[in-house]
Amino acid sequence: MKTADVIIVGAGPAGSVCARKLSEGGADVLLLDKSQFPRSKPCAGWVSPGVFEMLRPLLPAYPHDCTEYRRFSIALKQLKLTLPVRQYAVRRVEFDHWLVKHCHVPVVRHEVRHIEKRGDAYVIDQEFSAKSIVGAGGTRCPVYRTFFRDAANRAPEDFITALEEEFHYPGADPRCRLWFLQEGLPGYAWYVPKGNDIVNVGIGGKAEGLRSQGVSLKQHWDRFIRKLEQHDLITDHSFKPSGWNYYLRRSPEVLQRDAVLLAGDAAGLSTRDMGEGIAAAVHSGIRAAEALLEGKEYRLDDLRRYSLFSLLFGR
Numbered sequence: 001m002k003t004a005d006v007i008i009v010g011a012g013p014a015g016s017v018c019a020r021k022l023s024e025g026g027a028d029v030l031l032l033d034k035s036q037f038p039r040s041k042p043c044a045g046w047v048s049p050g051v052f053e054m055l056r057p058l059l060p061a062y063p064h065d066c067t068e069y070r071r072f073s074i075a076l077k078q079l080k081l082t083l084p085v086r087q088y089a090v091r092r093v094e095f096d097h098w099l100v101k102h103c104h105v106p107v108v109r110h111e112v113r114h115i116e117k118r119g120d121a122y123v124i125d126q127e128f129s130a131k132s133i134v135g136a137g138g139t140r141c142p143v144y145r146t147f148f149r150d151a152a153n154r155a156p157e158d159f160i161t162a163l164e165e166e167f168h169y170p171g172a173d174p175r176c177r178l179w180f181l182q183e184g185l186p187g188y189a190w191y192v193p194k195g196n197d198i199v200n201v202g203i204g205g206k207a208e209g210l211r212s213q214g215v216s217l218k219q220h221w222d223r224f225i226r227k228l229e230q231h232d233l234i235t236d237h238s239f240k241p242s243g244w245n246y247y248l249r250r251s252p253e254v255l256q257r258d259a260v261l262l263a264g265d266a267a268g269l270s271t272r273d274m275g276e277g278i279a280a281a282v283h284s285g286i287r288a289a290e291a292l293l294e295g296k297e298y299r300l301d302d303l304r305r306y307s308l309f310s311l312l313f314g315r
């Protein structure tokens with residue numbers, strides 16, 4: 001049996017940053033993830049400069065391309081506007097690998113299936129044991145499933161379903177574009193050009209809204225792709241989008257039970273207007289680590305519920 005003070009399940013931004021902060025504080029930590037890194041994660045990859053400010057004391061300079069935007073071209077139903085913003089875009093395959101490479105704790109490739117409490121310890125799959133567990137395994141986190149399913153953190157009306165694809169597309173239009181509430185979509189679509197000729201396009205919306213309309217996300221995706229082709233934004237590309245689901249932030253949230261804590265998407269922390277979750281993952285990873293190191297209450301009261309402020313001001 002491998003033992004540690006803390007076992008973190010999931011090495012995405014929430015888990016890797018929590019591991020880094022705990023290791024800095026001298027804790028004995030194991031980080032488990034079912035994937036081999038670098039791994040891809042469906043995500044447009046927008047981050048506000050505030051995310052890098054949170055990471056600066058913990059990590060070396062970011063070595064990959066980080067595209068900066070000073071404006072977004074937005075369509076809101078029929079209204080078209082240009083919004084001044086302070087945003088970056090990263091590629092998650094690079095960003096998450098950078099975080100996990102610098103977490104300074106052993107990372108074990110393992111898919112967590114079963115967790116139980118035995119005395120004062122938590123035992124995972126009869127192979128790992130720890131006094132505390134951090135659930136950072138995203139929407140399908142087994143820690144959430146085992147200990148928090150009845151916690152009311154996740155409401156059906158906050159369930160977001162998304163489709164996206166990131167691909168190489170030389171000569172892409174450099175403007176970042178968003179289309180809100182188009183053709184009845186209860187959400188928005190995006191076109192995010194990044195460095196090194198990479199483009200990320202995607203669409204996401206509330207699953208309940210789609211169900212009540214009787215229109216699938218795939219039907220909205222097909223309309224969106226036609227729009228990209230009509231506007232000459234993407235032509236001659238054979239799309240193979242990936243799907244993903246997650247939850248918007250609710251309040252009040254249950255983040256801790258005994259020595260088990262949740263961070264990032266496992267806790268359902270994405271912003272209510274834009275569904276952004278990287279900042280919340282990083283913020284909650286740091287806060288969860290501080291709570292464990294200092295034995296203090298784990299709270300996220302100062303975490304923003306909406307993206308608009310950070311979109312405009314970068315923090």
Ligand SMILES: Cc1cc2nc3c(=O)[nH]c(=O)nc-3n(C[C@H](O)[C@H](O)[C@H](O)COP(=O)(O)OP(=O)(O)OC[C@H]3O[C@@H](n4cnc5c(N)ncnc54)[C@H](O)[C@@H]3O)c2cc1C
Pocket residue numbers: 009010011012013014015032033034035041042043044045046047110111112113136137138139140141142162163164202204244245246263264265266270275276277278279281
């Ligand atoms: C299409 C799409 C676009 C998005 N765009 C943006 C954006 O532009 N900006 C933004 O801020 N947010 C965006 N988000 C949200 C953002 O991607 C998430 O909020 C963020 O990834 C949460 O990080 P996390 O560390 O909590 O979870 P994740 O990044 O999901 O990491 C969880 C990790 O846990 C591992 N894991 C899962 N189950 C197990 C298991 N049983 N055993 C071991 N390991 C396990 C996984 O392999 C994974 O590595 C987007 C989401 C989607 C779906």
